[in-house]
Amino acid sequence: MPERNRQIVLKRRPNGMPVPEDFAIAEGALPEPGEGEAVLRGIYLSLDPYMRGRISGVRSYARPTELGEVIEGRVVGQVVRSRDPALREGDYAAGGYGWQLYSAVPAGGLQKLDPAEAPISTALGVLGMPGMTAYIGLRDIGQPKAGETVVVAAASGAVGAVAGQLAKRAGARVVGIAGGREKCRYVAEELGFDAAIDHRGDLGPALDRACPQGIDVYFENVGGAVQQAVFPRLNDFARMVMCGMIAEYNDTSPRPGPNLGAVIRKRLRIQGFIVSDQRQSFGEFRAAVAPLVRAGQLKYREDIVEGLEQAPEAFIGLLQGRNFGKLLVRLADDPTR
């Protein structure tokens, strides 16, 4: 165990697409656990699109990261010290904080993990926040019915892959949009979507071919040109599950959106959600999805980069669509693999 902590802090607010110089490495003493806290040694750090909002400095549903602060992030790791009876040294848990090797966090915020149940990394992906995002978005807004057509943006990503597979299980025709031929092949062949569309091609005609009955549910992770192509193809009573708009996160001024007249004519429902509002549904989500993952009926893919120092580059790659599957940073060897 090293004597010191290491973290990535926000050096400068990005202007448009982040660059490595917006981040800096800082070293410091190992954190001390307060009463009721545990210190987690990180094994996996999750990189997710929402982090772009946190470092922008814009007040939103969450407090922005201040300059000099460690970047927000969710970590799976191993307890190295505990001042709470519920956790012991050596326990695996999800809920560590930030782009850093060690964090001291309230034990009540940690989710103990049993490596025999599922790989511990899945607590950051298919069985964690991204998987639950897909589940909640479909449960509360998308509500796909058998025979309906569901289009999922960023379909090979951590959220999209789960959303599409769950919609498929609900009996819908599911069409994924992804970037590049390899991801499209994965979506159609491995994840079992009915069709996959490369957003680098001519999206409109491709959507027309893949969705001959129009679109009833759009799971929005992307915004931009994908949203523009999908919107006019929505059917009457269609639902837009507004989950993310990663293609616009680096915009310095907002693009115009669709004219809302169609919302009336077609009785559309466009609704946003934030998964953390639904913490009380975590048990329901796990109960529904964990058995599918264990049985191999719900597939997932991880894209793991090595070492905390790689986090900024990997995060920039995520914003550019360069990752392929749930993006994780390995902070230390995973003793359970």
Next chain:
Amino acid sequence: MPERNRQIVLKRRPNGMPVPEDFAIAEGALPEPGEGEAVLRGIYLSLDPYMRGRISGVRSYARPTELGEVIEGRVVGQVVRSRDPALREGDYAAGGYGWQLYSAVPAGGLQKLDPAEAPISTALGVLGMPGMTAYIGLRDIGQPKAGETVVVAAASGAVGAVAGQLAKRAGARVVGIAGGREKCRYVAEELGFDAAIDHRGDLGPALDRACPQGIDVYFENVGGAVQQAVFPRLNDFARMVMCGMIAEYNDTSPRPGPNLGAVIRKRLRIQGFIVSDQRQSFGEFRAAVAPLVRAGQLKYREDIVEGLEQAPEAFIGLLQGRNFGKLLVRLADDPTR
């Protein structure tokens, strides 16, 4: 009773704001009732914003009016001939069709009216489609709660006046937007809204003053500049009841809408509806609202123009916001007044 029918037909599709020359008067024989039909002699014709969509020729949720056809509209009148046992000569009923003096319609589509219960004209306004539109929009989408702030566009209009008063009864703070000082005074003083804003003024600061807690429900009847001013002031979890966008009905190309990123950050719900999808709720609506109208607890105002020939001018005035209250055309004397 005249020997012949008279109607206003669509002569030419309007390009932008309709002009009188887009309409023509036609005369013809009195309609004959088929088996199960009745002939209604119109007393009141309802003029409503949705008609602009019908004459545009664009396929929407309803069939467009063809050139030479009578313009669509809902009529209250008196039965002059009946070939259905449920209706007798002299009965009052709502459900006559079109901008014309007489129409033959299926008796099953007519709603018999008791003039002792409420003025028959109300079946086209506060107790008819516009009132029900307000009721359904709040019931299914707006769902105002006590203490929330509800903003109603076109607040002195047939729909807005009911929406605001019902929201007020639900315990919300209600702010109306209307055109001109006289309408604003009516909204605040007679309808009892908490505040009224003239959309001809500087809307943003006026909304800030009238809605110090932000906006939780926006009942959208207008679009355009009003929507632009309201949208950034919506609170987290706000609902946009998408009912109409009259300010844009004469646009020849659609204006850009709001960027939908805020829908995610604020967990907004933007949902459209068409009251005719909810026909099965008419009894519920009447049971809820008719007693309030009879007791004088829900106020309404009618703007009545005289004579079928005035319909085109009055309709153009409606699109320009010149009416003040529910716009009706008197086709014949009302024997019940």
